[in-house]
Amino acid sequence: MRIVRTTDYKDMSRKAANIISAQVILKPDSVLGLATGSTPIGTYRQLAEWCAKGDCDFSHVSTYNLDEYRGLSHDHVQSYHYFMRKNFFDHINIDLANTHVPDGANPDSDAACAEYDRIVADAGYPDLQLLGIGRNGHIGFNEPDSVFSKGTHMVNLTQSTIDANSRLFDSPDEVPRQAYTMGVQTIMYARSILVVANGKDKADAVRAMCFGPVDPQCPASILQLHTNCTVIADEAALSKCPL
Numbered sequence: 223m224r225i226v227r228t229t230d231y232k233d234m235s236r237k238a239a240n241i242i243s244a245q246v247i248l249k250p251d252s253v254l255g256l257a258t259g260s261t262p263i264g265t266y267r268q269l270a271e272w273c274a275k276g277d278c279d280f281s282h283v284s285t286y287n288l289d290e291y292r293g294l295s296h297d298h299v300q301s302y303h304y305f306m307r308k309n310f311f312d313h314i315n316i317d318l319a320n321t322h323v324p325d326g327a328n329p330d331s332d333a334a335c336a337e338y339d340r341i342v343a344d345a346g347y348p349d350l351q352l353l354g355i356g357r358n359g360h361i362g363f364n365e366p367d368s369v370f371s372k373g374t375h376m377v378n379l380t381q382s383t384i385d386a387n388s389r390l391f392d393s394p395d396e397v398p399r400q401a402y403t404m405g406v407q408t409i410m411y412a413r414s415i416l417v418v419a420n421g422k423d424k425a426d427a428v429r430a431m432c433f434g435p436v437d438p439q440c441p442a443s444i445l446q447l448h449t450n451c452t453v454i455a456d457e458a459a460l461s462k463c464p465l
């Protein structure tokens with residue numbers, strides 16, 4: 223794992239955007255694995271700025287998001303379909319037909335997950351996978367468990383994730399209890415991985431990810447076994463790491 227220390231959120235976002243931009247410059251038809259959450263928003267904003275200036279071209283890029291709530295329509299304001307359009311796709315020159323998010327509106331979880339595995343495999347898996355990390359060490363919606371997950375599957379969200387995400391809903395009761403997520407094995411198929419983390423409430427998870435045992439109780443710890451994983455984190459998120 224390469225660990226890049228940044229001064230603050232802005233610095234983290236710029237450095238992550240630089241790596242994604244370089245990926246797209248070197249391979250204009252890159253397959254990008256993308257993430258939702260608060261952490262990558264600054265990265266998306268920076269890339270959109272460069273795209274508006276003509277410095278970054280997404281016209282041949284295709285994207286595959288990690289996860290989606292089960293039971294929300296694609297235009298629901300809390301869906302990850304909506305999040306990605308609002309925070310990224312509407313501001314760059316990507317063809318929306320080349321963007322993919324698991325189909326949370328399909329209640330048939332087996333069919334929705336199998337279909338997503340098929341399209342990610344057909345795309346040859348991401349050249350670069352962007353990840354945030356949950357306070358409990360989750361990646362995508364792969365929550366702490368006794369095993370590492372494989373392909374796309376339905377998950378019951380843990381109370382800590384429901385609580386963390388309830389800030390974005392009008393009331394905690396509205397937070398969906400289930401989601402479809404790419405599995406840990408699929409995430410590990412990406413040729414490169416870029417994890418972004420900021421803030422002191424991520425410090426325990428970042429330490430467990432980078433320095434703890436490789437243990438499905440911290441799903442992100444598997445990234446220690448990836449051959450090309452970069453963690454970009456601010457001082458606060460790295461504050462508990464033995465660096």
Ligand code: PGA
Pocket residue numbers: 258259260261262354355356357360361362
């Ligand atoms: P956050 O979420 O960026 O909103 O902190 C990260 C995650 O849960 O993966």
